[in-house]
Amino acid sequence: QVQLQESGPGLVKPSETLSLTCTVSGGSVSSGSYYWSWIRQSPGKGLEWIGHIYYSGETNYNPSLKSRVTISVDTSKNHFSLKLTSVTAADTAVYYCARLTGSFDYWGQGALVTVAS
Amino acid sequence: QSVLTQPPSVSGAPGQRVTISCTGSSSNIGSGYDVHWYQQLPGTAPKLLIYGNRNRPSGVPDRFSGSKSGTSASLAISGLQAEDEADYYCQSYDSSLSGYVFGTGTKVTVL
Helix, strand or coil: EEEEEEECCCCCCCCCCCEEEEEEEEECCCCCCEEEEEECCCCCCEEEEEEEEECCEECCCCCCCCCCCEEECCCCCEEEEEEEECCHHHHHHEEEEEEECCCCEEECCCCEEEEEE | CEEEECCEEEEEECCCCEEEEEEEECHHHHHHHCCEEEEEECCCCCCCEECCCCCCCCCCCEEEEEEEECCCEEEEEEEHHHHHHHEEEEEECCCCCCCCECCCCCCEECC
16 A cells, blocks of 8 residues: 655745655655656645656646746655745645546645745 | 636535536546546545546445546535535646646535
8 A cells, every 4th residue: 555644844934945755655656657746735725736756857847836846756765855945825735745647546644834934 | 726617515415416517628628638536534635536537446435426528527426425525626637737737626515
């Protein structure tokens, strides 16, 4: 059974960089069958796809966030990471990592990140 | 930016059947991209409920069914149970945005 677990600071100051890591267990980020994704959900709002990465390092980002987002993968540690720069209060959300096969079939439990000074 | 539109809420009595619509456009559902559905119970992560328009992952009760036609898709819940009270989201791919999109979400209330 594949499991994903987000980790990282729960509080980030405005204008700084949000950094999260997703550790995968029960499966490998090096599998050529999947993409590895980040999705967020603002308080009381819907879901927003942020982007995804393939084990080779190929990425695809949401155009609305592309200028501020970087997703990377570390196959030796079996994890992938999210960096979002120049954050504002609008970036406050629960951030989920998920495995993408066309659908998002496995999700982490989510990490709440609050942007505040 | 939700390009897939769902009704904000639907409700039904236990045992009834409810349906949730997901309306897209020619750049997503209408282009033939698959629609997937997720159930989000309060305070938890979304869970894949239907994939590839009408397929249920192992463990999902057959009370849940999906369909797709033209630029829209639907999720039906038959024999509604109290445990089905949750938020439901559709999801597809959009070629204009070159990315994955989610529906606006529907809250199901069991009366």
